[in-house]
Amino acid sequence: MTIYHNIAVNRPIEQLFSYAHASALAVGTRVVVPFHNTQEVGIVWQSDITPDIDIQKILPIQTVFDKEPPLPPEWIQLIEFAAKYYHYPVGASAFVALPTALRQAEPFRLPEPDAYFTLSDLGRQQALPRYPKQLALWNALFSGSLNKAAARQIHTEAHKYLQKWQELGYLKTTDKPQHVVFQQKINLNREQDTAVKTVLQQQNTFAPFLLWGITGSGKTEVYFEMMAEVIANGGQALFLVPEINLTAQLLERLKRRFPAVETTILHSGSAKMARCQDYFRAMSGQAKIVVGTRLAVFTPIQNLRLIVVDEEHDHSYKQDNELRYNARDLAVWRAKQANCPVILGSATPSLESYQAALNGRYTLLKLTQRAKAQARLPEITLIDVKRQKLDNGLSSNALKLLEENIKNDGLSLVYLNRRGFAPALFCGDCGYSFSCPNCSAKMVYHKYQRHLRCHHCDHKIAVPKSCPDCGNQDLTAIGIGTQRLEETLKKRFQSAHILRIDSDTLSRKDDWQKIRKAIENKEINIIIGTQMLAKGHDFEHLNLVIVVNADGSLYSADMRATEHLFAELMQVAGRAGRAERAGEVLIQTQLPHNPLFTHIQNHDWQSFADDELARRQTFAAPPTVYTAAFRADAVKLQDALLFLQNAVKQFVLPESVVLYGPAPQLMTRLSGRERVQLFLESKNRPVLHAAVTQFAQILEEIQTGDIRYAIDIDPYEC
Ligand SMILES: [Zn+2]
Numbered sequence: 175m176t177i178y179h180n181i182a183v184n185r186p187i188e189q190l191f192s193y194a195h196a197s198a199l200a201v202g203t204r205v206v207v208p209f210h211n212t213q214e215v216g217i218v219w220q221s222d223i224t225p226d227i228d229i230q231k232i233l234p235i236q237t238v239f240d241k242e243p244p245l246p247p248e249w250i251q252l253i254e255f256a257a258k259y260y261h262y263p264v265g266a267s268a269f270v271a272l273p274t275a276l277r278q279a280e281p282f283r284l285p286e287p288d289a290y291f292t293l294s295d296l297g298r299q300q301a302l303p304r305y306p307k308q309l310a311l312w313n314a315l316f317s318g319s320l321n322k323a324a325a326r327q328i329h330t331e332a333h334k335y336l337q338k339w340q341e342l343g344y345l346k347t348t349d350k351p352q353h354v355v356f357q358q359k360i361n362l363n364r365e366q367d368t369a370v371k372t373v374l375q376q377q378n379t380f381a382p383f384l385l386w387g388i389t390g391s392g393k394t395e396v397y398f399e400m401m402a403e404v405i406a407n408g409g410q411a412l413f414l415v416p417e418i419n420l421t422a423q424l425l426e427r428l429k430r431r432f433p434a435v436e437t438t439i440l441h442s443g444s445a446k447m448a449r450c451q452d453y454f455r456a457m458s459g460q461a462k463i464v465v466g467t468r469l470a471v472f473t474p475i476q477n478l479r480l481i482v483v484d485e486e487h488d489h490s491y492k493q494d495n496e497l498r499y500n501a502r503d504l505a506v507w508r509a510k511q512a513n514c515p516v517i518l519g520s521a522t523p524s525l526e527s528y529q530a531a532l533n534g535r536y537t538l539l540k541l542t543q544r545a546k547a548q549a550r551l552p553e554i555t556l557i558d559v560k561r562q563k564l565d566n567g568l569s570s571n572a573l574k575l576l577e578e579n580i581k582n583d584g585l586s587l588v589y590l591n592r593r594g595f596a597p598a599l600f601c602g603d604c605g606y607s608f609s610c611p612n613c614s615a616k617m618v619y620h621k622y623q624r625h626l627r628c629h630h631c632d633h634k635i636a637v638p639k640s641c642p643d644c645g646n647q648d649l650t651a652i653g654i655g656t657q658r659l660e661e662t663l664k665k666r667f668q669s670a671h672i673l674r675i676d677s678d679t680l681s682r683k684d685d686w687q688k689i690r691k692a693i694e695n696k697e698i699n700i701i702i703g704t705q706m707l708a709k710g711h712d713f714e715h716l717n718l719v720i721v722v723n724a725d726g727s728l729y730s731a732d733m734r735a736t737e738h739l740f741a742e743l744m745q746v747a748g749r750a751g752r753a754e755r756a757g758e759v760l761i762q763t764q765l766p767h768n769p770l771f772t773h774i775q776n777h778d779w780q781s782f783a784d785d786e787l788a789r790r791q792t793f794a795a796p797p798t799v800y801t802a803a804f805r806a807d808a809v810k811l812q813d814a815l816l817f818l819q820n821a822v823k824q825f826v827l828p829e830s831v832v833l834y835g836p837a838p839q840l841m842t843r844l845s846g847r848e849r850v851q852l853f854l855e856s857k858n859r860p861v862l863h864a865a866v867t868q869f870a871q872i873l874e875e876i877q878t879g880d881i882r883y884a885i886d887i888d889p890y891e892c
Pocket residue numbers: 601602603604605606641642643644645646
């Protein structure tokens with residue numbers, strides 16, 4: 175008997191391909207099929223179909239990976255939704271969503287089922303171990319069961335003790351895990367308690383929540399309490415975070431709170447095979463907590479009962495190539511599919527989520543107090559630097575405060591979101607400045623590496639000795655980068671310990687662990703850091719933050735620049751004064767009267783968001799309208815422009831859709847290609863969707879040669 179199947183393959187073509195097999199295969203099974211003289215891995219998308227082509231031409235499926243459990247139907251639905259919503263081919267979308275090991279035409283060998291250890295009756299009669307980590311391991315074995323991986327999370331040397339205790343007869347093995355959620359006495363304040371109870375009341379329904387909590391208000395405890403309850407009831411929780419490397423502290427807290435609960439951490443840094451195993455552990459229901467970055471939103475989770483999206487405003491949730499999805503929005507869709515609550519948490523929620531809360535689609539929960547009663551919000555002062563003479567970017571007030579804080583053994587953060595020594599190198603005689611040959615951008619001067627580097631395409635050249643135009647040998651570095659700040663501060667405060675942390679100094683994860691220890695041990699006086707540091711790190715004794723230059727984004731043409739700046743400044747300011755010591759924040763600006771700063775000084779996200787939403791309404795900008803961007807690039811600007819212009823000529827613009835462009839993008843040239851874009855906007859999402867489909871078809875028909883293009887639904891850049 176021959177059964178026909180439609181197979182999704184990893185090609186950017188809007189099509190499934192039919193293949194034959196002797197029996198019906200489950201939807202979601204991975205297979206290998208012959209494809210244009212080669213072999214291609216595929217996924218059974220539809221089983222037992224009636225082919226619409228000549229069956230003589232249908233080739234057989236070559237290999238079936240029948241040792242692997244098939245991807246579940248909910249996963250297929252999720253991919254179909256994402257592909258349709260983001261206008262990307264379904265096959266290619268499916269392969270974006272899979273871990274690397276499953277994108278290959280090789281079977282994945284599932285690991286042997288785990289043995290779980292728990293204390294035997296003899297073990298239960300023994301005296302408790304003395305050392306804290308051994309004791310933690312013992313306690314976990316006492317109240318539940320652990321496999322080796324879970325034991326290792328508690329104690330890195332766990333295998334030794336497991337072996338020893340097993341030899342002594344203190345342990346027995348079981349094939350089924352018992353997940354034990356320790357009841358911890360956590361003192362939640364009233365707001366935290368209300369938030370937890372409100373969410374848990376809706377445990378078995380689709381219920382989206384926006385959790386707005388000021389920095390230090392204890393959002394994490396709220397997440398953990400909800401997760402504890404869900405896991406105790408046999409469910410699984412998905413916990414999304416923007417960046418894994420910077421959430422070491424969160425992961426440590428997770429381990430402490432849930433030592434005997436199996437947790438997987440999915441992120442692009444984990445080894446290929448390990449990631450795939452974790453994927454299957456989530457899929458089978460074995461791992462109760464699934465933590466991960468944006469890609470983890472596609473992980474099949476058998477018994478999904480709760481989704482948390484932490485720092486929901488963060489742009490890392492948006493993928494900006496291939497399938498341009500937003501994991502935060504897909505998380506809400508998944509919660510609906512699974513009939514469970516989803517919590518989007520932030521100190522500065524996105525305007526999209528805030529609007530959804532205002533119009534009743536999401537329930538707004540507020541945490542307006544710092545969790546530690548003695549911790550106060552930092553005092554924020556603005557320094558008008560328009561008429562001040564600055565020392566390499568630093569005002570006299572800033573320098574004075576830094577000096578005092580060094581004397582008082584405090585920890586200061588000098589914040590500047592710009593790497594390198596100076597953002598440009600310039601000839602004072604003829605005005606020549608060094609631009610990247612591939613991009614519309616200046617080359618950044620990196621003094622210690624002795625090169626100029628483009629931060630967009632990574633093009634590097636040695637620092638020139640003279641001006642290529644006029645031969646002047648006296649080139650000037652203009653503007654301030656973190657290297658220059660470091661040099662200035664080291665000269666000024668020679669006995670102080672000053673540490674610069676940015677992606678140039680911080681390449682490996684171990685570096686970061688070492689640095690964190692040094693800071694926690696109070697070996698450092700001043701940290702110079704970029705945004706990378708502002709995300710999610712708490713140093714309890716940090717009591718002074720200097721924001722060197724807050725104005726860049728206020729001059730930007732990007733509609734979202736103010737929203738970013740607000741979130742960025744609140745995040746940086748929120749680093750200060752986490753513990754007993756009151757914090758102080760100094761913001762240097764040339765525009766102290768910008769209303770944004772008043773909201774920041776008042777720690778008032780909601781007033782800022784209300785103002786900003788009103789402004790967006792006036793300009794009919796997102797989130798008050800829905801947007802789709804079409805971006806095209808070519809070697810010649812004219813070719814890219816003409817491509818979109820020709821499409822516009824053939825396009826029938828629906829009544830309630832507005833078209834902007836085509837026009838060059840803000841950064842027109844990138845990596846040697848000229849980039850243009852146009853936008854479609856509408857207040858009606860289905861109408862916009864139909865218009866996008868129509869426009870996409872035209873583009874597909876007229877695309878030729880060197881032109882590349884992409885569709886971006888709900889884009890961030892404009
Ligand atoms: Zn010159």
